[in-house]
């Protein structure tokens with residue numbers, strides 16, 4: 279399609295040729311005034327001038343039109359094309375100013391507009407991308423309802439939490455999505471009252487229970503107009519579980535402390551009520567009181583130990599540790615208990631195996647495992663300690679021929695205060711914290727603990743540790 283400018287130029291050219299033709303005709307009219315000869319000559323001259331003028335007019339107007347086309351119309355055509363491209367969103371389009379024969383402000387202005395638009399659209403795309411990344415990586419589920427009450431935005435966390443996909447949710451109202459009833463009620467409330475609401479909801483599904491922190495708020499635009507509502511959902515199941523663990527722990531500690539304290543209190547009162555006058559009873563009761571206070575002492579020591587290990591900032595003192603020497607030290611510590619039960623210990627440990635670890639903490643681990651092996655075994659049985667190394671790993675096993683542990687008990691064995699046989703553990707002076715401490719210490723070393731057991735046959739604990747400490 280020809281532009282307005284091209285048409286204008288062609289119109290100018292036609293007008294010019296008409297003017298010049300007119301001039302020719304007029305000139306042709308006047309020439310006979312100067313002619314002296316016959317009419318024929320006059321007519322010939324008349325036609326000759328007419329055709330000549332016409333030809334000159336045509337050539338002249340063609341020349342001028344072409345010049346005008348090149349100089350004015352074509353650049354304007356080009357600029358129109360570029361402007362149209364820009365209008366259609368192609369902000370990279372530019373007018374080639376170097377090809378223009380004169381300093382064209384319009385071309386420069388068009389290019390400036392294009393580059394401004396390009397910059398703005400880049401910024402907008404970046405902003406959009408940033409917002410999208412933020413929404414997708416916020417770690418909470420996000421759901422937005424537009425003014426019409428239907429979903430217009432949700433993120434991946436939300437999709438995963440409720441097993442929904444964008445396609446099946448966008449455009450639906452909150453009642454049609456199939457959200458848990460407690461969340462539906464909260465959304466309805468925010469819609470009705472246009473006020474912020476935050477709540478913790480418990481969600482029961484067929485296989486498990488979860489807890490969500492739900493926050494709903496109306497979205498108000500800069501001019502104060504209502505744009506919809508936003509709902510942010512955060513899974514706090516793990517937090518609630520940790521809170522339960524903490525509560526259980528406090529309850530367990532109180533219970534564990536109460537038992538020896540009650541005992542000490544009871545025996546002291548009985549003594550004060552007159553029993554202390556009987557020397558035999560006095561001795562017996564004082565021995566019980568001593569045993570109970572020893573237990574209390576052990577319990578408090580283990581509790582302090584555990585809280586120390588769990589505290590942030592706890593660190594190990596790494597050094598080169600000779601595994602055999604470390605195990606010998608641990609065996610020396612438990613030797614009395616071993617002798618009392620007439621038990622035997624067999625150690626198969628390479629002489630020169632050196633690992634990078636915290637020697638004191640490893641002794642603690644081994645003492646705990648060996649004490650358990652002694653406490654939960656019959657007299658005259660054997661405990662075997664084996665150490666092997668492979669690649670960057672050392673495996674230390676403690677195997678006993680003791681009472682063994684039922685398979686179903688194994689997963690909970692490393693929990694604090696978990697004991698298979700409470701009475702037996704108490705009798706042997708156990709606090710129920712030994713294996714929890716072992717697990718923590720081994721994991722801080724970058725290792726892991728495994729346990730295998732057969733009821734009535736025996737138990738094997740395996741400690742896997744890296745030989746070199748990865749800083």
Ligand SMILES: Nc1ncnc2c1ncn2[C@@H]1O[C@H](COP(=O)(O)OP(=O)(O)O)[C@@H](O)[C@H]1O
Pocket residue numbers: 646650651654678680681682683691696697698699703704707708709710711712713714737
């Ligand atoms: N070698 C073992 N043989 C049998 N049972 C064991 C053995 N080691 C641990 N257990 C069981 O695991 C429980 C937890 O052990 P632990 O944390 O050391 O606590 P504690 O020995 O103070 O009771 C023990 O009460 C016991 O029931």
Ligand SMILES: [Mg+2]
Pocket residue numbers: 646649650708709710712713
């Ligand atoms: Mg123990």
